Amino acid sequence: MSTWISVARYQLTDRYTFVTGPWTILGLDFLITAAIVLGYPGRNGQVYAGALSAIYVYLVVTGALGIARQLPFALALGVSRRAFYAGTTLLAAAIAAVYALGLTVLQLIERATGGWGLKLHFFRVPYLLSGPWYLSWLTSFVGLALMLAWGMWFGIVYRRWNLPGLLGFIAAQAVAVALVLVIIGGADAWSSAGRFFKALTVEGLTGLLAVLAVALLAGGYATVRRLTV
């Protein structure tokens, strides 16, 4: 366990990847969105941005870079693959929890200020992030953790098989998604799939995403175990 914490600390030394990067992107994104809203003040009603996704996308990069850059030196320092992965997962969970809290606080401020005085819905997302604060936190946490886990798997695949592996990995995911679509189509199940997603609550969706995140973590672990440096 103490090695896991050392690994988490070691990973966190890369502040640009883990801290500065995501929040700089989000901050710039927010400024641009606010500037656009300020430039078109004539619109009636509420403004929905959807630009919050930037931080989620960035965390995929964070997960991938963190693993790919820091793994070889950690192994040289006598860290096992397992301990390295566990420590990185620990840090990813902590980051997802804290950043979700940040997003939740910003959401509360946004609510209290009437959308920053611009009727802007940046941190409030209809359906996904519109419930009570704790639910917003939970959904954000699971979503951020999912992105980090996905990125970590990308980073491990890159370390193990380089660029060809990365391309193969992306192709495999595309094929998997296509297969699911084909199966749904083949079973003539589009309407029931539609009903399922229509009936899905945010809590339910959060649960599904959590299952997916755990599956991605397991995939990353299976890949890191036979990695060589």
Added chain:
Amino acid sequence: MTPAISVAGLSRRYRGQLALDNVSFDIGSGSITGLLGRNGAGKTTLLRIIAGHEFASAGSVRVLGARPVENDHVLRQMVFVREDQAYPDFRVGKAVQAASWFYPNWSHERAGALLEEFRLPLNRKIKKLSRGMRSALGIVIGLAARAEITLFDEPYAGLDPVARQIFYDWLLADYAEHPRTVLLSTHLIDEAAGLLERVMVIDRGQIVLNSGTDELRGGATSVSGPAIAVAEFTSGRPVWNRRRVAAQESAVVAGALDEADRARAAALHLHLEPLTLQQLVVHAVGSPEPPARERTSA
């Protein structure tokens, strides 16, 4: 007592190419062993497998009595300094600090002193360092970690002679205070000879020589002088190789020489010179192509 590193029947195959071929040896704890051999002989592969960075195709590796692969208990007591180490986007100071988190016996004092001796700028990014400075950084980490198993793979590529001497001096000084098991691969054999208690020579994936350095010293002697006298002196002795230029000949005689031999050589006006470790190693991996046509081999 269990050996610190025990390798038995180890092979590693890469797509039909045998990088390690049935390698077996034991290294006792508290020793400095040199791993010698030509480029591509299998030194790095062997060290990577010992460190658990690479997997064996066959055979077993035991470090401190257990398999090292994914074994936290063993790996926590190991440091592996590689010539081709990929560092994160760190500054020198950060890399040293981060390394210190993983070693309970880490010596901040030693790390600081070494950084100063090597004149490493703490604030410089590792990727901006010269080759020699990167090597120096690896050496700082490898020595300050004070890990029970310390593996150095070509630790001084690009290092200047002064810095190499610093490495030898500090390795010996620190080793005397904190004995551990050091396995060091190098091409600078004679330079490192003073450090090494044991040498293992690996060639084409096989161990071709594994011996204490004391036993090796004087194990072969170069005899040179008039060809007739050399022929007389060497008759009946195992001769590794002969070189003849006009009436002068030089031959390498295997086995130790005694006082009577020396007296006889002096009477014959022959010049005797013990082979250096490096020459012994060159012999062990096979001599280079003959430079002169007169040369014959026995």
